[in-house]
Amino acid sequence: MNKNKATIHDISKALGIDSSTVSRALNDSPRVSKKTKGKILKKAKELGYQRNSLASSLRTSKTQTIAVVLPRISRHFFARVIAGIEETAHKAGYNVIICQSLDNLEREKKIISTLISNRVDGIMISISMETTNYEHLEAYKKLDKPIVFFDRPCELPNCINVNIDNFQASFDATQHLISRGCKHIVHFSGSQKIELYRQRKAGYIAALEKNNIKINDHYIFESNLSEEDGIRAAKKILRLKNIDGLYSSNDTAAISAMKYFKSKRVRVPEDIAVVGFNNDPISAVIEPSLTTINQPALEIGKMASNLLFEQINNKTKTTKIQFRLLNSELIIRHSSKK
Amino acid sequence: MNKNKATIHDISKALGIDSSTVSRALNDSPRVSKKTKGKILKKAKELGYQRNSLASSLRTSKTQTIAVVLPRISRHFFARVIAGIEETAHKAGYNVIICQSLDNLEREKKIISTLISNRVDGIMISISMETTNYEHLEAYKKLDKPIVFFDRPCELPNCINVNIDNFQASFDATQHLISRGCKHIVHFSGSQKIELYRQRKAGYIAALEKNNIKINDHYIFESNLSEEDGIRAAKKILRLKNIDGLYSSNDTAAISAMKYFKSKRVRVPEDIAVVGFNNDPISAVIEPSLTTINQPALEIGKMASNLLFEQINNKTKTTKIQFRLLNSELIIRHSSKK
Numbered sequence: 001m002n003k004n005k006a007t008i009h010d011i012s013k014a015l016g017i018d019s020s021t022v023s024r025a026l027n028d029s030p031r032v033s034k035k036t037k038g039k040i041l042k043k044a045k046e047l048g049y050q051r052n053s054l055a056s057s058l059r060t061s062k063t064q065t066i067a068v069v070l071p072r073i074s075r076h077f078f079a080r081v082i083a084g085i086e087e088t089a090h091k092a093g094y095n096v097i098i099c100q101s102l103d104n105l106e107r108e109k110k111i112i113s114t115l116i117s118n119r120v121d122g123i124m125i126s127i128s129m130e131t132t133n134y135e136h137l138e139a140y141k142k143l144d145k146p147i148v149f150f151d152r153p154c155e156l157p158n159c160i161n162v163n164i165d166n167f168q169a170s171f172d173a174t175q176h177l178i179s180r181g182c183k184h185i186v187h188f189s190g191s192q193k194i195e196l197y198r199q200r201k202a203g204y205i206a207a208l209e210k211n212n213i214k215i216n217d218h219y220i221f222e223s224n225l226s227e228e229d230g231i232r233a234a235k236k237i238l239r240l241k242n243i244d245g246l247y248s249s250n251d252t253a254a255i256s257a258m259k260y261f262k263s264k265r266v267r268v269p270e271d272i273a274v275v276g277f278n279n280d281p282i283s284a285v286i287e288p289s290l291t292t293i294n295q296p297a298l299e300i301g302k303m304a305s306n307l308l309f310e311q312i313n314n315k316t317k318t319t320k321i322q323f324r325l326l327n328s329e330l331i332i333r334h335s336s337k338k
Numbered sequence: 339m340n341k342n343k344a345t346i347h348d349i350s351k352a353l354g355i356d357s358s359t360v361s362r363a364l365n366d367s368p369r370v371s372k373k374t375k376g377k378i379l380k381k382a383k384e385l386g387y388q389r390n391s392l393a394s395s396l397r398t399s400k401t402q403t404i405a406v407v408l409p410r411i412s413r414h415f416f417a418r419v420i421a422g423i424e425e426t427a428h429k430a431g432y433n434v435i436i437c438q439s440l441d442n443l444e445r446e447k448k449i450i451s452t453l454i455s456n457r458v459d460g461i462m463i464s465i466s467m468e469t470t471n472y473e474h475l476e477a478y479k480k481l482d483k484p485i486v487f488f489d490r491p492c493e494l495p496n497c498i499n500v501n502i503d504n505f506q507a508s509f510d511a512t513q514h515l516i517s518r519g520c521k522h523i524v525h526f527s528g529s530q531k532i533e534l535y536r537q538r539k540a541g542y543i544a545a546l547e548k549n550n551i552k553i554n555d556h557y558i559f560e561s562n563l564s565e566e567d568g569i570r571a572a573k574k575i576l577r578l579k580n581i582d583g584l585y586s587s588n589d590t591a592a593i594s595a596m597k598y599f600k601s602k603r604v605r606v607p608e609d610i611a612v613v614g615f616n617n618d619p620i621s622a623v624i625e626p627s628l629t630t631i632n633q634p635a636l637e638i639g640k641m642a643s644n645l646l647f648e649q650i651n652n653k654t655k656t657t658k659i660q661f662r663l664l665n666s667e668l669i670i671r672h673s674s675k676k
Contacts (some may be wrong), residue, residue: 027655063452064452065452073420074414074418074421076412079411079412083412084414086438090445094447095448095452097436097452098437098438099433099434100424100436107428116404195428281620282619285623287625
């Protein structure tokens, strides 16, 4: 046998191991055990196997493509983050691929596996509401490629997170309602499986505690923060009778609650003052206009992609979890002007 | 030489042709001329070359991924189209990759070339404002893979277009203003390089003609229909003095013009009645609410992806340009209630 012409099939035959496993091992795939890899590499050397340089460069070279994975592009915040990413990526000569998980873990897994076969050079992700294990993301990290998390924090080792200080933002929003005289403040919270919403709830609680206001569990409504959730919660609020403030973890639920109050002739802000979160464009236009928290979405996108490119190009490696916090801003409008 | 083990390099050496060209020819790449392909295939047969089945299946098998290429995800219409596509794709077990051209031809070309190397099974595209030649799309078509155009019509042979009847929608919008007594109607038009905006302008002109209203070129403002364009055009309108109606090719420019009118105490609809296009969420919320045309975006996304899957799976081939027209709807609100 010509030593320089040994193929994957020769290795496969010699070891009695399936050729696709041999191929994976030679590409250092995480799907092959260390032990098997060692065996295969030894035999490859022995037989004088040389990788096809064309196919190999195809596999190892940069694709100049990065991916953004997020729950839903239709949300204004995410669209702005993407705008920031596109701006940075364009300057760096990179293409951007966008994928939606629709807050579904199975979809997110399929997306990551597609991105692995497409060999994208790096991933920026805001994880789905259902993502509580990170195996699919670890599989990508094992290829020695970087992941940057944004918006929803994720404690995967050796990764960077770019977020706002959700605790502080919530604290400020709640403190604002208290300073306007609110004493019975409801909080619309997102799923407590998500670190982001835990932080927002913690900020609300901390502000009440600091002002010696009793924490009332009946005042905290956990939901997916959809329009329907907002209406459902608004009905409960009116049944509670004494509520004078509402701090919602997003604008969508805050606005649909405000519409319901209006239909029942409950006045905002006179009867109930309202603060939202996200500064959706509609929040400036509705009447009364909604006090809300503005996140620097464009900056988040730029920072996340810059940190990703640093890792792709300079091979700087993060050896621990890093959190980069950007400042958000409370925009005071009419819905809280008591 | 073992005939069954002939490699690409053997063919390359025998013919004095670069091995990457040989590889491309064996994969039927459009980048290799017919003549060269013929030569290479003949030699391959002669030497008994057999393709590596693993690598080959990698190249020819379906990736279960489709791509949507569009100008900007932040526009409500496009976000809704994508929602329709994701729904259909999910049922069919396909992943969806989204890419933004930002209305830039160079970006669009780079995207298509990335999608070619990622071997997506089909593409749905709303072409950029700058796209007047279609070479990059033809390169994808030559791989025997389907393209479906939506929103912005494109006359590439053997392709399907899914759109609304833009001529009719514009005719109806203009007729509506005329029926409310408007005699001097301005039209905000998009770039006349784009078929879509040509159709909308034609509908406006046809409605005026049908009502024996003189066409006035000074009443037609061509722009990119941005907020700034809307303000600029609104200033010109007020200088014209006698304008009593405005039909804009999108809501963005219509709304910013309305805001400018308000700031100058020009009343909508009493002084100038306004009709937009797209039914952006904000159009229902501003005061006065905006009369506009609603496109069945979700349906467009579903139909476009269904037609794409038909071509991917059944290999039904379109042998001519097909136009599938969906109905739009004029939503009458306060901005045109004279």
